Structures are given as structure tokens and as C-alpha cells.
Amino acid sequence: MSFNLRHLTLADLAAIERIERIAYPTPWSRSMFAGEIAKHSSICLGAIDTDAAGCLAGYLIISRYADAWHVMNVAVEEEYRRRGIATLLLNRLFELTSADDRRGYTLEVRVSNEQAIKLYERLGFVSRGIRRGYYTDNREDALIMWKDPVRERASA
Ligand SMILES: CC(C)(COP(=O)(O)OP(=O)(O)OC[C@H]1O[C@@H](n2cnc3c(N)ncnc32)[C@H](O)[C@@H]1OP(=O)(O)O)[C@@H](O)C(=O)NCCC(=O)NCCS
Structure with a gap:
């Protein structure tokens, strides 16, 4: 099996929604994805199964903030x-x-999402x-995670 990565477009929304609904208890709406795809400050990448007629296997949504790149969403079809x-x-x-x-x-992840x-x-x-009680569906806590490329380079 081989995969190509490319930027997501609005034509991917139906496939994204199929994956998203299974991946999360509180899935994003199509319009949330459309908003991220349209933003210059976001990077929206899809992984495409080249052996399965270009089927979308997973995606990643990242937003640029003043101090960090924020991983907003990452999901892979089961x-x-x-x-x-x-x-x-x-x-x-x-x-x-x-x-x-x-x-x-940086990113937030449910403490149970091992x-x-x-x-x-x-x-x-x-x-x-x-972040205490961050998730609205069950008040689960979020773990805040960071990756600092500068520090990583300095200690490499
Ligand atoms: C989390 C998720 C994105 C991982 O996608 P993936 O493509 O399967 O991840 P990878 O194959 O790159 O896994 C890399 C490593 O992560 C860990 N990992 C991933 N899934 C795992 C699992 N089910 N159990 C244990 N470890 C796991 C392993 O260390 C794995 O390396 P290995 O397979 O060599 O052991 C996917 O399970 C998913 O879509 N989950 C639902 C949505 C979600 O929770 N997203 C994250 C929100 S913060």
C-alpha cells in the first residue's frame, strides 16, 4: 500500500466527514473544515491511498498562531x-x-486517548x-502537549 500527501480541497469534504464522524465523539462540521481549508494561516494535508483510486485515508489540520503551530485535528480512517x-x-x-x-x-488531547x-x-x-474539563461532551481533561523544534535542535 502506498500513500501520497497533498493539500486538502473543498472536493475532499465528503470523505473528510466520513472519517471524522467515526473518529470523534464530537466531530467537526463540514463548514469548520471548509473554513480551515480557506485560511492562509492553516495547513490542511490529506493522505491519499494511491492503490485505491485516490481514496482519502487520513488528514491533518494545523493553524498558525502567534507563538505556535496548533495541531487542530488529525484522524485516520479505521x-x-x-x-x-x-x-x-x-x-x-x-x-x-x-x-x-x-x-x-502544540495540541490538546483527551487524557484517555492513549x-x-x-x-x-x-x-x-x-x-x-x-486543561481541566476541556471537552464539552464528558468534561474530560485535555493534556496539553508541546514540541519545541529549537530545543530539539539544540540538544541533538
Ligand atoms: C490517533 C490516530 C490519528 C493515529 O493514526 P495512525 O495513522 O494509526 O498512527 P501511526 O500509524 O502513525 O502510529 C504511530 C505510533 O503511534 C502509536 N499508536 C497509534 N495508534 C495506536 C494504538 N491504537 N494503540 C497503541 N499505540 C498506537 C504507536 O506507537 C504507533 O507506532 P507503531 O504502530 O509502530 O507501534 C488514529 O488512531 C485516529 O484517527 N484516532 C481517532 C482520532 C484521534 O483520536 N485523533 C487524535 C486527536 S488529538
Whole structure:
């Protein structure tokens, strides 16, 4: 199986929505994705299964903030999980933003989402705090994770 990465377009919205609804208890709406795809300050990447007629296997949405790149959303279709697709998407993000040495990377993740936490830790994110009751569906806490490319380079 092989995958290509490319920028998402509005034509991907139906496929995104199919993945999103299964991936999250409180899925984003189409208009939230459309808004991110339209923004110059966001990077929206899709992983395409080149063996399956261009089927969307997963996606990553990142927004540029004053102090950091914020990982807003990453999801992979269930049948494509554990094949390195999320890793591929995040590594492409690091490549695309490597010239930006002012901003690190941050995200929030449910404290119960052990697989995602493991994924982020493997990519160099570390826990830097908790947002209490962050998720509105069940008041679950969010782990705040950061990856600081400057510090990583300095200690390499
Ligand atoms: C989290 C998610 C994006 C991971 O996508 P993925 O393409 O399967 O991830 P990868 O194949 O790149 O996994 C990289 C590593 O993360 C860890 N990992 C990922 N899924 C895991 C799982 N189900 N159980 C344990 N570890 C897991 C492993 O260390 C894995 O490496 P390995 O397969 O060599 O052991 C995917 O499970 C998903 O879409 N989940 C639902 C949405 C979600 O929770 N998104 C994150 C919100 S913050």
C-alpha cells in the first residue's frame, strides 16, 4: 500500500466527514473544515491511498498562531490505522514549517486517548499541563502537549 500527501480541497469534504464522524465523539462540521481549508494561516494535508483510486485515508489540520503551530485535528480512517499515516502527515508538517524557528507545535488531547498520546510522544511532543474539563461532551481533561523544534535542535 502506498500513500501520497497533498493539500486538502473543498472536493475532499465528503470523505473528510466520513472519517471524522467515526473518529470523534464530537466531530467537526463540514463548514469548520471548509473554513480551515480557506485560511492562509492553516495547513490542511490529506493522505491519499494511491492503490485505491485516490481514496482519502487520513488528514491533518494545523493553524498558525502567534507563538505556535496548533495541531487542530488529525484522524485516520479505521482500516488504515497503524500503518504510519498520522506519522507521515505530522512529519510532512514539520518539513513544511521547518524554516519557522520562532514557532513550536502544540495540541490538546483527551487524557484517555492513549494511542494518540503515544503517537505524539514518539514524534517529540511532551506534556506541559492539563486543561481541566476541556471537552464539552464528558468534561474530560485535555493534556496539553508541546514540541519545541529549537530545543530539539539544540540538544541533538
Ligand atoms: C490517533 C490516530 C490519528 C493515529 O493514526 P495512525 O495513522 O494509526 O498512527 P501511526 O500509524 O502513525 O502510529 C504511530 C505510533 O503511534 C502509536 N499508536 C497509534 N495508534 C495506536 C494504538 N491504537 N494503540 C497503541 N499505540 C498506537 C504507536 O506507537 C504507533 O507506532 P507503531 O504502530 O509502530 O507501534 C488514529 O488512531 C485516529 O484517527 N484516532 C481517532 C482520532 C484521534 O483520536 N485523533 C487524535 C486527536 S488529538
